[in-house]
Amino acid sequence: MTVPEILKELEPYTGRFPREAMEAAIEQREAITPELLSVVEAAAADPLSFAKPSRMLHLFALFLLAQFREKRAYPPIVRMFSAPGDTSYDLAGETAADGLDRILGSVYDGNPALLQGLVENDDADEFVRASAIHAFLVLLNSSQIARDEVVDYFRSLFHGKLKRTGSYAWNGLVCAVANLPAPELLGEVQRAFDDNLVDDSADRLADIEGDLAAADPQRRQRYKLITNAIDDMEWWVAFHPEPIPDPEEAPDPQVPFEPPTPPAPVSYEPPQPFIREPKIGRNDPCPCGSGKKYKKCCGTI
Secondary structure, three states, X not given: OOHHHHHHHHOXXXXXXXXXXXXXXXXXXXXXXXXXXXXXXXXXXXXXXXXXXXXXXXXXXXXXXXXXXXXXXXXXXXXXXXXXXXXXXHHHHHHHOOOHHHHXXXXXXXXXXXXXXXXXXXXXXXXXXXXXXXXXHHHHHOOOOOHHHHHHHHHHHHHHHOOOOOOHXXXXXXXHHHHOXXXXXXXXXXXXXXXXXXXXXXXXXXXXXXXXXHOOHHHHHHOOOOOOHHHHHOOOHHHOOOOOOOOOOOOOOOOOXXXXXXXXXXXXXXXXXXXXXXXXXXXXXXXXXOOOEHHHOHHHO
């Protein structure tokens, strides 16, 4: 498979995971890296043009460049996720809140100022900012930064670098303190809760205090570099429209096994375009009726 063929295969959303193209991309790392860098540069320059459910190439590029430890991808990825409002969520879906920390840690080039700028960017998505905070734990866990440096930066966030108005970035900060763990920052955490900066429906002070008291460094083991883009992406629900059977559920021995009837041969029909359900705004009231904003209720699931 040639590089143009790989890119063509990775560009559209088809409902299936393009394993062959991903394997070919990994095999041809040196040849495809400049093309992937061009993709993230283009997405950083014009994120709205990539924020379409039919486009997937930029997402595959993020994970492949992370696996490749491509430091040149660090600045454009930070710019990409510095987009204001819900743009990052439209661009990358749940990856903006779950996975971005590991992507940033995997392409980090040694300059913490870019990552700090994303954390402190009041215009950026609050879940992105929380992910950027957790990226410091990925850097610590991969020995790219010292613990004292992380603690000092987190302390500076409590003391003015993070705007003292409630946002999910504060939830990200107190959770990162607990997962570090940094019991020396307990006083700052307690004041953040006292000042109602943390949404305690998501994170309770008692739980954070308990985690800090236990001081178990194993909690940060989830903050790992991306080593296999295929393993990280292949399980996504977008690639499994049907529920995946639970391997622990054994078949009922009382029910005789009947092999499935093979389907009648049909001529090939191209896949239908993916249609996303009407989007619920991250700041809209949650449709479950809780009275909370969607992004702080079912939007976090």
